[in-house]
Amino acid sequence: MRREEQIMEEAFAQLELHTGIHAEWKYQPAEIDGEADLFIEGGQFHVYIEVKREVRQYQLEQLLDQARQYRPFMIIAEHIFPTIKERLRAEKIAYLDTAGNIFVNADGTYVWIDGRKTPKKAKMITNRAFTKAGLKTVFCLLANPNAINMPYRQLAQNANVALGNIQNVLDGLKDSGFILQKNKQEKLLRNKKQLLRRWIDGYRETLKPALHIGNYKFWDKDKINKWRQLPFPEHANAVWGGEGAAEEMTGYLNPAELTLYTENKSALVSAWTLIPDINGTVRIYEKFWQDNGQSGERLAPPVLVYADLILTDDPRCIETAEIIYNKYLKGEYEND
Structure with missing residues (x-):
């Protein structure tokens, strides 16, 4: 199960646990990450979903563009900062976090629950593509279109990481849908814009502070x-x-x-x-x-x-x- 799917599962589980609002959802990443039907006070409310680990200021313009294209639109995240929530409410964009805090204001449906704390949970298995060594490697793949088919030793040298990391990083990218094995000799890096966003989030949180x-x-x-x-x-x-x-x-x-x-x-x-x-x-x-x-x-x-x-x-x-x-x-x- 991918991280985005885990976030959706946790958010909807907490929502139902604490509010009784049931959701039937599917994770189907493409231009957006999925869809859901929320059953609120006897009615059914359909939303298109984009999932983030955290919602940052620099992501807002992209999310606003998605919200204009996919209506009604909901952002699901592990954590959403109060100032971001305020902006989303002003734009009437629905959101839900993994504590079960929710805002919906569309098509005659209004729900606003806030103040719940995210429950403690067991640490998720880390995708090795987004560890420090993984982020260095992904950077080299993003910076050089030919790097995806470099010999592992050369890629490790360019990324300043141990050779043993490369297979784990590539496996993590493949599991996340970012690598397509075109044939026995050739791989393609795909969904590069989405990978760039994931890399920037990891660079902010994990790699850049260490550098x-x-x-x-x-x-x-x-x-x-x-x-x-x-x-x-x-x-x-x-x-x-x-x-x-x-x-x-x-x-x-x-x-x-x-x-x-x-x-x-x-x-x-x-x-x-x-x-x-x-x-x-x-x-x-x-x-x-x-x-x-x-x-x-x-x-x-x-x-x-x-x-x-x-x-x-x-x-x-x-x-x-x-x-x-x-x-x-x-x-x-x-x-x-």
Whole structure:
């Protein structure tokens, strides 16, 4: 059973346990994740369903688009933050979480239950594709369309993971419907846009926090305005990510902070005279892949720049992320 199906099962079970509202549902992932009939006060209410582990600010526009296309529409998630619930109620979009909290306001049916806590449960079996090693590997698959058919040793080297992880990661992706075995020699990565969303969620929660080395500021304050001209130290193996890379790629975003990925933090700190500062706007992360970046190795791959921008939850960055997606990623990720 896939994670999304487990979330649906838990949410509807808690709903019936605590409210008596029965649901007949089916998990059938395609453009949406499924459908359900809810039996409320003697009536039957049909909904189209999208499932998320958590609902984040950056996902709202996509969910609103789905809600306009599939009516009535319901979001089911393990957890939905109060501010997100408020926005969904304002848009009259139904939601349900795994504690049994529900909102429905459509076609004369109105239900709003809130305040229930998610019950403690046994830890689910982890899909190895979304562990730290798995997320590094999936990144390489998303960044390089040919990586899915690389020899395992080469893929492991590019992802900076142990060779033994690769089979487990690919098995996890296959079980989740992201790999199609075309023939004995060739595999295809499929549902790439959905995989990108799953990867971004995992990158936010699991991988990116582990990669964070620290925040810094320039000793020479003038350097913040001359960041484009700063030469990378010879042994830093560094690239720009986030807002700096986005500005280089689009010319659309004046960076409020600078993100760097490097294999040698000390070389950067020394060459640029950076000072540790918890509120510093120079944010340094461990470079976790081995294949080259873009544009003379000064920029991270577009998929990582896109993710960095999305994870800011900042409207100006999300707008720039969409420019990058349409220019660099859409043709590949929506060509399944």
